[in-house]
Amino acid sequence: MSTGTEPDRTGEVHVTGTGLEAPASATPEVLQRKGSLPRWAPLGILAVTAAVMAGVVVAMGSGVGLWLFFTAVVYAVATYVTSRVVEGARKAADRLVTVVVSTAFLLAMIPLVSVLYTVVIQGWERFDLAFFTNSMRGVVGEGGGALHAIQGTLVITGLAALMSIPVGLLTAIYLVEYGNNSRLARSITFFVDVMTGIPSIVAGLFAYALFALLFGPGVRFGFVGAVALTVLMIPIVVRSTEEMLKIVPNELREASFALGVPKWRTILKVVIPTTAGGIATGITLAIARVIGETAPLLVTVGLATGVNLNPFDGRMATLPVFSYYSYAVPGVPREPFLDRAWTAALVLMLIVMVLNVIARLISKYFAPKTR
């Protein structure tokens, strides 16, 4: 140990100890600012990468898909390396994750935008007044419309909603407010979860088999389809309503009980109004979910060419089945049938969109306000 013979070292220790002459520039390393990339750097790197990769892909003679893939991968690597050199490891990791998340988002958007674009472009051809005022009765080629299918879809989905909303709501209320995690409540939850996962064709076959037993084989009318859709819809309504009821704070129930309000009135006037927006949103989304079902309606309702508003007698046309049939077994000439199929798909999509907008408006309107 030679501490005593090194005056400068002891001197330094002394100064630091008293803090008298601490140098102003001695920022500890953790606090020091590293270099930072200019704001245009990500875009710049992306432009350069895309240009270079375009050259590579042309040289290889490949297509756009490979170019996008290469650009994404090389861009991620280039950003990370550049940032690592200039800005340090922490910011480099931040930039890398940003690139990965953005890429995943764009990847997820591709099919969505693609479907939307295709349906709008293809469906635009027959998106005219005749499509909404004519049925297919007596139409073999050009012209005709889907009035019967639109009405059939609304009637059958409306019936399904009418049956499944009360059952679903009351089931959810039982589970959250009265179930107390009992054996019955747990098994209902379990079977609701199982029912969420059954394929829609199974629901269709169930309804078909049930009514075949009652009315003889080969029976097809709108109500059978509504029953099939109900089987699909109940678990969705139960699930979403249950989640909504669960997030109502228990304090509100207690506040109501403490005022001498009976339990059923507390549920009806405090719990449900508090979360009415959420429940309505869940129900609307459940309707949107079943309105596009094709397979169960194919086996239970079939297809008709004319308007049939009576769900208890005879086959009915529905938009998804109409679209499917027009596309799968078009007549001669093919073109008008394909056009009508796309337009039916477009109309269905618009209905779902309207339902979603309604859901948003409802949840906005019913949401508890604070000012």
Next chain:
Amino acid sequence: MGKSVEAKNLNIYYGSFLAVEGVDMLIKPKTVTALIGPSGCGKSTFLRSINRMHENIPGARVEGRLELDGQDLYGANVDPVGVRRQIGMVFQRPNPFPTMSIYDNVIAGMKLNNSRASRAVLDETVERSLRGANLWNEVKDRLDKPGSGLSGGQQQRLCIARAIAVRPDVLLMDEPCSALDPISTLAIEDLINELKNDYTIVIVTHNMQQAARVSDFTGFFNIEGTGKPGKLVEIDETKTIFSQPSQKATEDYVSGRFG
């Protein structure tokens, strides 16, 4: 208004777990009784058993007698909903109904029970209750605004107004100031002092200065260890409890030598 509450050898269970054991307590009409004690000693459980709120927890039950002016609250033909109409409660965290306006919050007890009171009666009730809760001047111009837009202290006074709007005989308060700042706390404490002219008040508090400031009587609950039942160690006039309690444990607790 303002009735006495008497517990006679009251045991409170959650399932098979004995949470509070052998409480004997007489709460005189139109007094403020503070319940103090360490966390988990059963004072809130006891408070909630007075208006049968604890029954909302599955498996909760009591043994012994609990009387409101001599009337057994746990009699076979007594409806817990009826008990709660006579014994109001204010909770730890302010909980106004978020879907209702300030006006509707105050008359919630009547509205939710479908009372057919006239508009004039409702107006009178709202003003009386809000004045009673010292909130009238702050909110009289915005009665139609949502209750959840008020500050925490105002919300708690709104909850007190809601509780006294149904004219209960007894008002239970479960740590009503623990979520509030000192100024709001002071407002609530002043309010308690005024309310005891009309109501019997039982307040659970962790703040011993608060107990000393607002209460006429103080009950000290204690627990010997986890898993053991909480017990009422002693109840006496507040000055006695804070100056010369008869039990060593009480003296240790109020002087801060506890645990």
